[in-house]
Amino acid sequence: MAATLLPPRDASDDTLAEVAVEFPDNFLLIELCGEFDRNLAEIEQKLSVQILRRGNHLVAMGEKPAAEEAVQVLRALYARLEAGRPVASADIDRELRMPGAEPERASRDGNQFEMFKGGPVEIKTRKKMVEPRTEAQKAYVRNLFEHEMAFGIGPAGTGKTYLAVAVGVSMFIEGAVDKIILSRPAVEAGEKLGYLPGDMKDKVDPYMQPLYDALNDFLPGKQLAKMMEEKVIEIAPLAFMRGRTLSNAFVVLDEAQNATTMQMKMFLTRLGEGSRMVITGDRSQVDLPRGMPSGLQDAERLLGRIDKISFNYFTARDVVRHPLVAAIIEAYEADTPG
Template identity: 80%
Template sequence: MALGALDTSPEHPAGHEILLEFPDNRLLIDLCGEFDRNLTDIEQALKVQIVRRGNQLLVIGEDAVRQRAVTVLQTLYQRLEGGRIVESADVDRELRMKPPQDPPSGGQFEMFKGGHVEIKTRKKLVEPRTDAQKAYVQSLFAHELAFGIGPAGTGKTYLAVAVGVSMFITGHVDKIILSRPAVEAGEKLGYLPGDMKDKVDPYMQPLYDALNDFLPGKQLAKLLEEKRIEIAPLAFMRGRTLSNAYVVLDEAQNATTMQMKMFLTRLGEGSRMVITGDRTQIDLPRNVPSGLQDAERLLTSIPKVSFNYFTSRDVVRHPLVAAIIEAYEADDKA
């Protein structure tokens, strides 16, 4: 791939544009997207102009944004050369991410090679879309106890479960345990019918959804039956010692201080523990302190515990979700 050739024609002065040449026109078509949608997204995000000329793309703009657009185009084209597809989510991720840095030294996991973070599961390859997500995933592999704190839609739970599945299928842990407090989100649901599993499963559904994204249905069902993957309310963790396991506590803002202490002290040999939560969505009764806030206050000075924070800039759901979160944050500050 010939990249970085500079067009110095009088029509476009040197220093304000870069002409990129792509040898495989079929890959270039995929890079541009349907009706050049990918190019339009890059133009709007970075305030540049991209003109297609046969198998070339002319990038016009100020120095910093022009070079950023070139980096995004190069990275996406290299992704296509590697046999992967480029979707709008991949364009969005590259626009949010800073240029790839050197991978951590001494890393033992393949997803850090080449500077990009990739999580391999049975059904899909998961890639963080923002710098905060990338740092979060790296900390999940590097620390035995990690916290992910931020608003809804930032991938805290999804990425944590993806890392758990990756570590499980590569043999780094023997089982996965996913938990969350069975707390109603601001409304009384009344008595639910059925046995204990039927009663708690509605609270656990987001965890089942994440697992279904990463594991084939039959394999997941077998692992659940064999209890190599467990999904249980936080109250069921009492009295257990969790060894050689990958353990996730989701919606941790709804754990009380005593529940959080109980959960954290379950950590056993060879285990990893991840706690995710959103401090703005506490559903505990009034005057009951959140265990997540207490843990954050008490544990930040411990070197082997990592805290990763997300903002509305890391929201990877519909763009309106980020705008909604920003509106509520601005109202809280007013």
């Protein structure tokens, strides 16, 4: 049985209100509140309200718009629980960023994915379901499914690479592609690391670690190891792409701001039949030698008018890491000349 919204009881101050909502299933209500009421505490902190539990009612108290929004978020989270889906901190964050969105799944017709109109897209992987948490992320995921080539450009922590890898795993599971290829330029981030020990894999793995981290979130360890051994999943430096034609593959180029103009052209022209290609980067974190233009900026300039290529942009508002990350990015952006 769905939650029941009770008539609001205004406090003495016209700008303040108490908004109550009834949740009939006490077991789901316990899950909604979270251990030690941590879910309620997170909503309280982010909306500057107070939430009290009275029997099977929750009452949000504070400025009227915020109290009403808190109840809207609570009802949406309760609906998730009724549908048999868990509620975690990421789900609370998503409801606060995109209130009232209904779940939406990606479905396949032959080799094409069709995204239904509506709420956040669900990306199915072997280990978990991934859902975009901002409108920009949602539009980005749609474009990853709908376009053969897509760019994701924006600051760190906005989910550009994470969502791209999730979509790649999802499309592989569905049989839309035969393999996943992940690549990055092997460029040092402002530090001279010297000669690294070991064979070629040992030398390049430190540069590729963020891609391994994303894959480990979506695939069981043994399955991932087997897929990599069989070359169904490849992780390689950008330089290793030269001379290849990448067919029936989901291909991701991460940290593309560190690709030179010639490297970017080389990579983009590797696209083969039945493949999807995603290029992600952050224009504010170019580690190329001074005076060397970034291939990502050139690609924006040259390819921006091609209809079949999508360009997706993120800002500090789309950061889904620690809240301080967004504040740090905004501070640096504000201090940038021009």
